[in-house]
Amino acid sequence: MKTLTYLFSVTLCCFGLYVLETEGNMFNVYNVASRIQEISTFVSAIGDAGLKNNLTGSSQFTLFAPTNEAFNELPANVKNNKTLMKSIVMYHITKGMLTHKRILDDSTVDSLLQGAKLRLNKYGFQSFALPTICITGVNADYFDVHASNGIIYILEKVIYPFPKQNAYEVAARSTDFSTLSFLLVKDKLDALLKNAPHVTVFAPTNKAFQNVPSKTMSNLLSNQTALDNVLKFHVLQSTYYTAAIPRRSGKLVLTTESTKRVTFYTGEDGVLYVDEAKVLTSNITLTNGVLHIIDKVLIPH
Template sequence: MKFAVVAVFCFAFAASAHADTVVDVLQKLGTEKTLISLVQTAGLVSALEGKGPFTVFAPSDAAFAALPPELVKTLESNKTLLTQVLEFHVAPGKALSTDLKNNLLVPSLGGSKIRVNIYDTSEPIVITAEGAPVTNPDNTADNGVVHVISQVMYPLPTGTVVDIAVGNKDFSTLVTAVTTAGLVPTLSGDGPFTVFAPTNEAFAKLPAGVLDGLLKNVTALTNVLTYHVVAGAYYEAGLRNGDLLKTVQGMDVTIKTSNDAPTMVNDATIATQVSGTNGVIQVIDTVLIPPSMHYELIYNN
């Protein structure tokens, strides 16, 4: 009897000793060499081999290769920043893809929240984490699960969409307009919001006098600005050709996509996207004018 008990104990110990951790899963995937190297540099291997459970949003090697080389070098040399970035890609608890909901905010190990979105208006369903598409979900480990993503979640969302605009000199005209219209408190709220944000150059493309006229007419200015805002977080990965998104102003904007061209909203090109704590900014190169105001502003100014 004692022998049987010892044998069972030894078997259980051997089984637990060979349990797969999320680190083991990353190694077996074969697409996570860069991530594993950075985890080692940050000294986080032992933590991720712990009891957990953990949910890891794991950028692929291709995702890291798409980053500017100088940023990768900075991450490799700045252990504090590297740790912050890596911890933002890990959440406590085990969340399979079936547990994820649209606009779910998942607390990361670093404290900041990861916004999950699910876009199911067409097949296949797209799951994103801070806009990064999940390409290989539900790789389970004994201490959690790994979801492979095709983008690195960087920069970290540290402020609202208003904070992002205020902190970027390329949006100074937009900030002036939003402030004049009294929309700062609204856009600083919980959201989530998608803001199609024209740069200063986009505003400069307006016919002479149009911007000055808008800044003197709060009603018209508010109509134009709210035509740039959509309720909900629409990252580029979730936008489909022909999508009609209802703006806060009340009218729709039209999404245009193709395989060999940048995504567009109406006639504006989306240059890049930036995550905020209450939504996402889609940077555009042209000011969007509501159709009902187009003739008045563009041709009758």
């Protein structure tokens, strides 16, 4: 189990780390954050961004604070860009006190960065174990660290780059998905991927389509119903990052837009799969969900 290094006393409880209340605003959200050594880089970045005074007053905020190790993994050109670093800090803060119990799965909140929303996912909350909390696809190692005017979550990664494209735009603007994007338009499914607020897309590459038997591919191109069934077998109107896969079973059964089910799981070889397709790249965050790149076209049985 991971531990945090605090420079003051806290009370432990089953749903997080609760800071002992003190007189005045000594333990405001900025001061609490500054006493957690593992997020000192984020705290310094708050000061550099000129946001310290915002967090020490009476207004309420929730901080999604990446660890120092996470910041160290950022490219040097990002860390040395003051304007970009300020945007990154602002993207990791939202107004209000948002405890994990108040998070609704597949919801969004406005960050302090103008026009940029954070996607909140809560997986496993129906079991007796603590839920897995994801903030725009990044796992929270700790949550519900309380302060007098806010809440702190500690993230294992920095949320960067920011999501700027919806599901269809990612497919249409990449040469790796030219076949997929063509078929989405042909089936008129592109509108769903543009406009649905929450989607998961298992996206086959061009090579995956090239490996489809010619007879099957000809049928898809000539039979609208068959094409619709296959494409919808790759789409869900909910957001499922890999964090949604239960740790104990390693398998997650999902109902797709075709009403057929797929299994999203970790194989014995440690590789991610969707049914028989390998996941080549996972957790590509979209403005309206997540996309996983797969090496085979899924054919519903």
